[in-house]
Amino acid sequence: MNENKPEKTRLADYRPYPFEITETRLTISINDDHAVVTGRFLFTAKTGKSGSPVLLDGKNMELLTLKIDGRKIPPSGFLVSRDHLVILDIPKKKTFVLETEVRIDPFANESCEGLYKSGNILCTQCESDCFRRITYFPDRPDVLSVYTVRLEADREKYPVLLSNGNEIETGQLPAGRHYAIWSDPFPKPCYLFAAVAGNLGVIKGKYAAKNGRLIELRIYVDSGSENRTKYALECLKDSLSWFENKYGLPYLLDLYMIVAADSFNAGAMENTGLNIFSSRYILADPATATDSDYQNIAAIINHESDHYWFGNLVTVRDWFQLTLKEGLAVFTDQTYMAETASAPIKRIDDVNRLRNYQFTEDAGPGAAPIKPSEAISFDNLYTATTYRKGAEVVRMIHTLVGEEDYLRGIKIYVINHRGQAATTEDFVTAMETASGRDLSRFRETWYHQAGTPVCRVRTEYDKKRKTYSLTVEQNCPPTPECSDKKPFYFPLAVGLLNSKGRDMSLRLKGETDSVPALATKVLTVYEKRQTFIFKGITEKPIPSLLRNFSAPVKLFYDYTPEELAFLMAYDSDPFNRYEAGQRFAVLDLERSIAHIQKGEEPSADPALIFAYGRLLDDRFLDKDFVALALTPPSEKELLENMEICDFNAVARARNHLIRGIARAHEKKLKTIYDSLNDGRPYAHDREAIAGRALKNKALCYLALLGKKEYIELACSQFANADNMTDRVAVLYCLTNIRCKERKTVFERFYADWRLDTLAIDDWLCAQAISELPGVLEWIKTAENDPVYDRKNPNKIHVLLFSFLGNPKYHDPAGEGYEFIAAKIASIDKFNHLIAANLAKRAFENYGRLDPVRKELMRKAIDRLLKSEPSDKLYEIISKI
Numbered sequence: 077m078n079e080n081k082p083e084k085t086r087l088a089d090y091r092p093y094p095f096e097i098t099e100t101r102l103t104i105s106i107n108d109d110h111a112v113v114t115g116r117f118l119f120t121a122k123t124g125k126s127g128s129p130v131l132l133d134g135k136n137m138e139l140l141t142l143k144i145d146g147r148k149i150p151p152s153g154f155l156v157s158r159d160h161l162v163i164l165d166i167p168k169k170k171t172f173v174l175e176t177e178v179r180i181d182p183f184a185n186e187s188c189e190g191l192y193k194s195g196n197i198l199c200t201q202c203e204s205d206c207f208r209r210i211t212y213f214p215d216r217p218d219v220l221s222v223y224t225v226r227l228e229a230d231r232e233k234y235p236v237l238l239s240n241g242n243e244i245e246t247g248q249l250p251a252g253r254h255y256a257i258w259s260d261p262f263p264k265p266c267y268l269f270a271a272v273a274g275n276l277g278v279i280k281g282k283y284a285a286k287n288g289r290l291i292e293l294r295i296y297v298d299s300g301s302e303n304r305t306k307y308a309l310e311c312l313k314d315s316l317s318w319f320e321n322k323y324g325l326p327y328l329l330d331l332y333m334i335v336a337a338d339s340f341n342a343g344a345m346e347n348t349g350l351n352i353f354s355s356r357y358i359l360a361d362p363a364t365a366t367d368s369d370y371q372n373i374a375a376i377i378n379h380e381s382d383h384y385w386f387g388n389l390v391t392v393r394d395w396f397q398l399t400l401k402e403g404l405a406v407f408t409d410q411t412y413m414a415e416t417a418s419a420p421i422k423r424i425d426d427v428n429r430l431r432n433y434q435f436t437e438d439a440g441p442g443a444a445p446i447k448p449s450e451a452i453s454f455d456n457l458y459t460a461t462t463y464r465k466g467a468e469v470v471r472m473i474h475t476l477v478g479e480e481d482y483l484r485g486i487k488i489y490v491i492n493h494r495g496q497a498a499t500t501e502d503f504v505t506a507m508e509t510a511s512g513r514d515l516s517r518f519r520e521t522w523y524h525q526a527g528t529p530v531c532r533v534r535t536e537y538d539k540k541r542k543t544y545s546l547t548v549e550q551n552c553p554p555t556p557e558c559s560d561k562k563p564f565y566f567p568l569a570v571g572l573l574n575s576k577g578r579d580m581s582l583r584l585k586g587e588t589d590s591v592p593a594l595a596t597k598v599l600t601v602y603e604k605r606q607t608f609i610f611k612g613i614t615e616k617p618i619p620s621l622l623r624n625f626s627a628p629v630k631l632f633y634d635y636t637p638e639e640l641a642f643l644m645a646y647d648s649d650p651f652n653r654y655e656a657g658q659r660f661a662v663l664d665l666e667r668s669i670a671h672i673q674k675g676e677e678p679s680a681d682p683a684l685i686f687a688y689g690r691l692l693d694d695r696f697l698d699k700d701f702v703a704l705a706l707t708p709p710s711e712k713e714l715l716e717n718m719e720i721c722d723f724n725a726v727a728r729a730r731n732h733l734i735r736g737i738a739r740a741h742e743k744k745l746k747t748i749y750d751s752l753n754d755g756r757p758y759a760h761d762r763e764a765i766a767g768r769a770l771k772n773k774a775l776c777y778l779a780l781l782g783k784k785e786y787i788e789l790a791c792s793q794f795a796n797a798d799n800m801t802d803r804v805a806v807l808y809c810l811t812n813i814r815c816k817e818r819k820t821v822f823e824r825f826y827a828d829w830r831l832d833t834l835a836i837d838d839w840l841c842a843q844a845i846s847e848l849p850g851v852l853e854w855i856k857t858a859e860n861d862p863v864y865d866r867k868n869p870n871k872i873h874v875l876l877f878s879f880l881g882n883p884k885y886h887d888p889a890g891e892g893y894e895f896i897a898a899k900i901a902s903i904d905k906f907n908h909l910i911a912a913n914l915a916k917r918a919f920e921n922y923g924r925l926d927p928v929r930k931e932l933m934r935k936a937i938d939r940l941l942k943s944e945p946s947d948k949l950y951e952i953i954s955k956i
């Protein structure tokens with residue numbers, strides 16, 4: 077790259093590919109230092125007899141042979157460029173067979189794209205546009221083909237040879253080599269192609285579909301790790317069964333395989349019949365995996381298996397439709413986790429992630445609608461916006477049309493588009509057909525406008541008329557694609573609490589008695605300003621607004637601290653009960669931050685501290701809910717609301733509040749800790765998981781007090797723990813505490829777990845987020861530690877991405893910015909995707925920095941711009 081600006085692709089320029097490729101036969105022959113890929117493709121012109129040139133994508137390969145209908149094409153008949161092969165010499169007939177032979181080098185490929193070496197195996201990653209690194213092909217999702225794949229390799233080095241579909245033949249070859257032939261009967265786009273070769277262990281299971289058909293399940297891992305796959309296998313069975321029961325859509329292949337890879341750019345990939353996962357999301361046992369590792373495994377296995385119908389059998393027409401499959405799969409995995417574990421905890425966690433990652437995107441220079449209209453690199457569309465906001469958009473459709481019509485809509489969508497490449501319009505249309513509801517305003521606003529709508533709510537109680545009016549005003553800050561936005565169309569779920577803390581029965585003015593009075597009323601908001609009047613309201617209520625976070629908006633209402641404390645204690649909507657505590661804390665923290673900025677000491681409202689104490693006393697609340705509710709809003713969330721980020725004031729105010737809670741409720745916290753630290757052996761059930769969450773939250777608060785007895789308590793938990801959750805919790809407890817025990821605990825953990833590539837990740841992460849002095853020097857040392865691998869995306873995440881959340885990254889000396897910019901430049905040399913993602917997070921606050929930091933960050937960005945960045949990285953940093 078790139079003296080010239082890289083080119084943009086636009087949604088409006090979409091044109092169908094002029095050919096169908098009904099059949100694709102690939103042979104991948106793996107040798108010691110290269111691979112040869114032969115392809116045989118059956119082309120059919122969509123109109124007429126063709127004769128027009130064929131354009132194929134391909135990069136980093138050497139073309140060895142090119143034939144059409146068995147005839148070798150002379151050099152004058154084709155053009156090869158860096159990214160394409162154009163065949164000019166095309167017969168004037170409807171159908172012809174193209175044959176190619178190319179040489180690629182998977183062993184030198186460090187990008188984790190195409191066919192590459194991951195640990196000791198060779199594996200593939202083709203989404204979004206990396207099939208072009210394997211062979212010449214129209215690398216776009218709307219070209220669907222039936223694949224037959226033959227893999228050949230050394231028998232000893234690569235005893236396992238896998239591809240999509242069913243294995244139809246295996247056999248021996250001369251010179252110690254062997255082969256396997258795989259056939260996938262259903263047409264698929266090339267981004268779902270997968271192949272794996274290596275020496276892997278396997279664990280097998282069976283899933284009986286509802287019609288009695290048996291599906292074989294296989295999980296492949298490094299030999300020796302088989303006993304750490306039992307949980308993943310159970311999750312896979314459970315996910316297939318849940319999906320089939322809920323949507324009535326069965327898995328249609330005979331075999332479902334998952335391969336765990338050490339080096340993987342994403343969490344996992346849904347290749348049909350052959351998912352490839354980062355090992356982190358497969359391997360688990362109590363000794364090495366934390367409760368949140370277990371949860372991630374369940375959610376990701378479900379997510380990838382949801383894609384079988386939502387992405388694979390109905391795929392996307394082009395990459396601008398990415399949210400069609402990702403928003404839908406994320407909403408589906410969120411639903412699965414909510415139905416199989418605790419729904420409120422799941423919702424709180426999902427909303428926190430949305431606020432922490434997606435709201436920041438919407439407020440930053442790269443803000444884009446969930447369905448963007450242009451892009452330089454499709455890889456940069458894999459954002460929290462596409463995934464998480466996309467899921468919120470599907471969730472809003474679900475709320476608007478209701479569960480029954482939603483399920484009917486899904487049926488219509490898959491029946492109408494199975495085996496096709498669909499668009500977001502197709503999905504919304506199916507939902508309209510199922511529900512009879514006009515969603516055109518919804519579609520126009522949420523799919524095509526970026527930005528987080530800001531809603532201000534005012535209320536008025538009319539005692540005489542017994543009415544309560546609620547006025548909603550919405551606006552949305554300008555974003556790069558549009559400054560004057562149409563009002564968003566969204567569901568606003570509302571409850572009204574009486575003075576006893578109970579829900580009132582709600583009916584709107586004009587509604588007759590035939591409309592059932594509800595405790596939660598879902599209002600449809602679609603104007604800039606709208607008023608809703610509730611009738612029969614016998615006393616002035618306290619409103620519970622945006623229940624269960626019914627729309628991805630920022631909602632403001634002038635609650636008094638008393639009202640928030642009341643909602644914190646009584647709201648029947650668990651999300652809003654949690655939310656009330658967060659709002660109360662934000663109010664108080666913002667006041668405290670203002671004090672600090674005036675040179676005064678931080679402060680915390682005793683009423684807020686008291687309200688936290690009430691949570692600790694409430695025996696009816698779930699323990700994991702209390703643990704979450706005890707956590708004040710993140711620094712990231714607080715920074716989000718500031719015009720100019722004041723990292724120090726935010727960290728100081730938040731630390732002051734947390735210490736205030738710990739001091740005020742020391743006894744309660746100790747009692748809770750003791751009651752939960754009961755010496756019972758490890759169990760992996762809901763109650764035990766919730767207990768560990770609250771116990772470890774209590775321990776963190778106590779340790780913060782810095783008293784010797786609590787540091788000893790933490791050390792004793794560390795020494796006696798029979799599971800990784802309790803052990804790792806101590807790392808996070810001690811990471812910000814200056815004491816000699818901190819060093820001992822981290823050294824012990826290292827000594828015990830340095831050979832376990834997954835367990836050591838928490839050791840890296842816990843230290844990268846430490847706010848103690850010297851963290852940057854420590855990170856530089858850690859990069860040279862044998863437990864770190866500079867080229868492994870997962871390790872880059874736990875060390876460098878974690879550091880970005882550390883206030884020390886924004887140290888006014890600018891060393892953090894310089895260090896990260898240098899890392900981005902060096903990662904960009906071998907992995908453009910991870911470099912681009914790291915840059916996006918590293919510079920997301922640029923527009924809201926103070927002048928000193930802004931100048932330092934600008935220098936870092938400018939240096940990167942001059943360093944010949946890849947297209948992917950350029951697209952991110954050129955917008956800043």
Ligand SMILES: [Zn+2]
Binds near residue numbers: 379383401402405
């Ligand atoms: Zn996905």
